[in-house]
Amino acid sequence: MPNKLSTAIVGSLAVGLTMPLNSVAAQAIPAAPSTPSTGDGSQRSAGDTATAAPGVLDGVALRTSREAGQFHRPLDAGSYRYTSEYGARCIPVQGGSTYHHGQDMGAEEGSQIRAVADGTVVRASSGTRYTSGYVVLRHQVDGETVHSAYYHMWDATTHVQVGQQVSGGQTVGLVGNSGPSTAPHLHVEIWEGDWLTGESQDPTQWLAQRGVSLKGDAGQVQNISTPGSCGYFTAQDTPLRSGASSTAPVIDQLSAGTEMTSVPGDMVNGMVRVTVEGQTGWVRHPHVTPSRPAGTDSSESAAASPGDGSASGHHLGQYLPGTRGLVEELASLLGQSPEQTFQDLASQDKYTDANGVLDHMAVQGRVDEVSGGGSSTGGSESSSSGSDADASGESSAAPAGHHLGQYLPGTRGLVEELASLLGQSPEQTFGNLVSQDKYTDSNGILDHMAIQSRVDVLSGGDASRQSQGSSAGTSSQA
Numbered sequence: 001m002p003n004k005l006s007t008a009i010v011g012s013l014a015v016g017l018t019m020p021l022n023s024v025a026a027q028a029i030p031a032a033p034s035t036p037s038t039g040d041g042s043q044r045s046a047g048d049t050a051t052a053a054p055g056v057l058d059g060v061a062l063r064t065s066r067e068a069g070q071f072h073r074p075l076d077a078g079s080y081r082y083t084s085e086y087g088a089r090c091i092p093v094q095g096g097s098t099y100h101h102g103q104d105m106g107a108e109e110g111s112q113i114r115a116v117a118d119g120t121v122v123r124a125s126s127g128t129r130y131t132s133g134y135v136v137l138r139h140q141v142d143g144e145t146v147h148s149a150y151y152h153m154w155d156a157t158t159h160v161q162v163g164q165q166v167s168g169g170q171t172v173g174l175v176g177n178s179g180p181s182t183a184p185h186l187h188v189e190i191w192e193g194d195w196l197t198g199e200s201q202d203p204t205q206w207l208a209q210r211g212v213s214l215k216g217d218a219g220q221v222q223n224i225s226t227p228g229s230c231g232y233f234t235a236q237d238t239p240l241r242s243g244a245s246s247t248a249p250v251i252d253q254l255s256a257g258t259e260m261t262s263v264p265g266d267m268v269n270g271m272v273r274v275t276v277e278g279q280t281g282w283v284r285h286p287h288v289t290p291s292r293p294a295g296t297d298s299s300e301s302a303a304a305s306p307g308d309g310s311a312s313g314h315h316l317g318q319y320l321p322g323t324r325g326l327v328e329e330l331a332s333l334l335g336q337s338p339e340q341t342f343q344d345l346a347s348q349d350k351y352t353d354a355n356g357v358l359d360h361m362a363v364q365g366r367v368d369e370v371s372g373g374g375s376s377t378g379g380s381e382s383s384s385s386g387s388d389a390d391a392s393g394e395s396s397a398a399p400a401g402h403h404l405g406q407y408l409p410g411t412r413g414l415v416e417e418l419a420s421l422l423g424q425s426p427e428q429t430f431g432n433l434v435s436q437d438k439y440t441d442s443n444g445i446l447d448h449m450a451i452q453s454r455v456d457v458l459s460g461g462d463a464s465r466q467s468q469g470s471s472a473g474t475s476s477q478a
Contacts, residue, residue, distance in 0.1 A: 070117060070118075070168060070210070071116055071117050071168060071207060071210040071211060071212050072114055072115065072116055072117065072168045072169040072212065073114065073116075073207075073212055073214065073217055074105070074113055074114050074115075074116055074150060074186060074188050075105050075107055075111060075112075075113065075114070075175070075186060076111070076112070076114075077217040078217065078218075078219040079107055079108075079111060079219060080105040080106060080107040080111070080186070080218055080219060081105065081106035081107070081185075081218060081219065081220040081221075081222055082103075082105060082214060082215050082218035082220070082221045082222060083104040083105065083106050083185065083222045083224065084100055084103075084104040084224055085100065085103060085104075085202075085204065085224065086100055086101070086102060086103055086202040086203065086204065086205075087099070087100060087202070087226065087265070088100075088226060088263075088264040088265025089224075089226055089264050089265070090226075090227060090230035090231075090232075090262075090264055090290065091230065091232065091272075091288060091289075091290055092182060092290065093180050093181070093182050093289075093290065094180070094235055094286070094288070094289040094290070094291075095179075095180035095286065096180045098230075098262075098264060098265050098266070098267050098272065098285075099264075099265040099267065101189050101200050102149070102151070102187045102188050102189035102190075102203055103187070103188055103202070103203040103204050103214060104185050104186070104187050105185060105186045105187075105188065105214070105218070106183060106184070106185040106222075107175045107184060107185060107186060108175065108184065109174075109175055109176060109177060109184035110174050110175060111174065111175040111184075111186075112171045112173075112174060112175075113135075113150050113153070113171065113172055113173045113174060113175060113186055114168075114169050114170060114171055114172065115137055115148070115166045115167065115168055115169065115170050115172050116137075116148050116168065116188070116190075116207065116212070117137075117139050117141065117146075117148070117168040118139065118165075118166065118168050119137035119138055119139040119148070119165070119166060119168075120137065120138050120139075120163070120164070120165050120166070121135060121136070121137055121160045121161065121162050121163065121164045121165075121166060121172070122136050122137065122138045122147070122162065122195070123135065123136035123162065123195070124136075124156040124157055124160065124161065124162050125156055125417075125420075126153070126154065126155050126156045126157065126178075127152065127153055127154050127155075127156070127176060127178025127179055128178060128179075129178065129179075129325075130179065130325060131178060131179050132151045132152050132178050132179025132180070132181070133151070133152065133153035133154055133155065133156045133173075133176060133178045133179070134149055134150060134151045134152075134153060134156060135149070135150050135153065135156050135160060135172050135173050136148070136149045136150075136195050137149075137150075137166065137172070138195075144192065144193075145192075145193060145194070145198075146190065146191065146192055146193075147189075147190070147191040147194065147195040147198070148188065148189065148190055148191075149188070149189040149191070149195060150172060150173055150186060150187075150188055151179070151186070151187040151188070151189070152175070152176050152177060152178050152179060152181055152184070152185060152186060152187055153173040153174060153175070153176045153178065154174070154176040154177075154178050155173075155174070155176075156173060158173060158174055159171045159172055159173055159174075160172050160173070188203050189203065190202075190203045190206045190207075196457075196458060226264050227264065228263075229261050229262065229263060229264075230261065230262045230263070230264055230290075231259070231260075231261055231290070232259075232260045232261070232272075232274065232288050232290055233257055233258065233259060233260065233288075233289050233290070233291065233292045233293060233296075234254045234255070234256055234257060234258040234260065234283065234287055234288070234289075234293075235256065235286070235287050235288065235289040235293055235317070236256045236287055236293070236317070236319070237253070237254065237255050237256050238253075238254050238283050238284060238287040239252070239253055239254070239283070240252040240253070240254050240274070240276060240279070240281040240282070240283055241271070241281055241282045241283070242281055242282070243282060244268035244269045244271040244273070244282050245269060245271065245282075246271070246284065246449070246450075248282065251279065251281050252276070252279060252281065254276060254283070255296075256293050256295075256296050256317060257292055257293050257295075257296025258276060259276070260274035260275065260276050260283070260288070261274065261275050262274045262275070262288075267285060268282075269453075270284060270285045270286075270453045270456070271283065271284060271285065272284075272285050272288050274288070284449075286449075293317035294315060294316070294317050295315035295317055296317070315342075316338060316339065316342040319358065323358060323360050323363065324338075326363045326364055326367055327341055327342050327345065327358075327363065329367055330345075330363065330366060330367050330370065333367065333370045333371055334370065342358075345358060345363060345366075346358060350362060351363055351366065403430075404426060404427065404430040411446055411448050411451070412426075414448065414451045414452060414455055415429055415430050415433065415446070415451065417455055418433075418451060418454060418455050418458070421455065421458040422458070430446075433446060433451060434446060438450060439451060439454070
């Protein structure tokens with residue numbers, strides 16, 4: 001069933017205010033000019049979308065949608081598992097979507113991904129463990145524009161470059177496990193009209209109408225039924241709000257590990273509607289996980305939350321994903337488990353604040369030191385007046401004249417990624433963001449989470465920014 005991308009479909013994923021974003025810059029060419037909804041409730045302004053030169057990258061015309069050989073499987077027959085289908089579902093992994101805009105095909109990492117039809121590469125963005133890599137192709141089918149998108153690649157430029165014309169069946173990338181994902185797989189999407197703002201199609205049905213059977217050609221079919229309700233937990237302490245907005249009144253404060261239920265697909269503006277002990281409200285999508293966080297159980301009372309002045313007994317699972325990601329990155333660099341690294345950091349005053357809570361900037365500095373990045377990507381920015389974490393700690397400093405360079409790498413990376421998606425310069429995008437209250441705090445400083453939500457909307461429902469709880473070898477994918 002065709003479905004327009006809406007705020008009920010695409011959510012955001014908290015990555016922490018200062019998380020480093022080690023993503024490869026997305027290459028992109030803009031779509032035709034339009035003023036569609038972005039999915040976050042706003043309308044694109046004329047400045048949001050650049051116009052391609054006439055006659056450039058118009059796609060490759062296909063004479064008829066049913067001509068044999070015109071359409072192809074994105075993976076070789078028998079080489080993949082047919083898994084999570086298009087439509088509403090329970091969130092499979094923290095950061096995964098609850099409305100699935102594509103079809104998942106589990107496969108060996110490095111398997112060749114093939115274009116479903118002749119077309120032109122219009123976007124290519126490499127992935128990280130936080131970010132799903134993807135390639136987007138533009139096609140002309142029966143005189144109409146169609147886009148196909150291929151997600152979870154690591155390197156989006158192994159086989160193609162933006163602007164390149166490809167033939168149906170040609171390799172456009174390799175199966176990866178980037179972004180929120182529980183195992184290597186391909187997530188494929190079909191959009192009639194513009195990518196993300198056109199009509200989303202069920203890839204299985206769309207290709208079946210053109211002689212390609214994704215399910216029939218699979219080596220294994222995993223029949224995943226959609227339940228009537230989903231069981232979740234809060235990934236951290238989080239407010240339960242009365243509406244689908246981060247500014248809606250708080251009706252309760254939920255501790256990490258609180259059990260919740262929800263209806264598949266019930267998400268608006270990056271907020272998931274949940275029921276907790278008979279009380280219904282909304283929580284942020286990034287704070288919803290299908291697995292109970294480590295260190296919590298049903299008998300626990302509210303755990304001490306980082307920043308509440310009582311760090312006794314707190315654990316890594318209580319931190320925002322950005323800080324957790326830094327600890328995991330440092331653990332990887334040191335050849336340790338995240339838990340061991342967390343304990344080592346928490347035991348040293350130089351990596352904690354007065355309450356014993358991890359200092360994100362200090363951990364960032366340690367990551368830079370170990371990885372050879374030096375202080376240029378870490379705490380050096382904190383000395384700039386008006387930045388999001390200045391040396392004096394005065395977050396109320398006036399932002400007059402502040403600039404993108406004063407922000408920490410995670411926020412800068414998001415702005416640069418958003419600029420690439422919009423076909424703008426980072427400076428133009430930064431200027432547009434700081435001029436809108438919904439993307440800034442009360443001091444006029446960029447709100448990292450609000451920008452993350454915008455990036456998630458524009459980059460697709462499954463291009464979320466964090467890989468949580470991944471389990472190698474499982475057959476369920478995000």
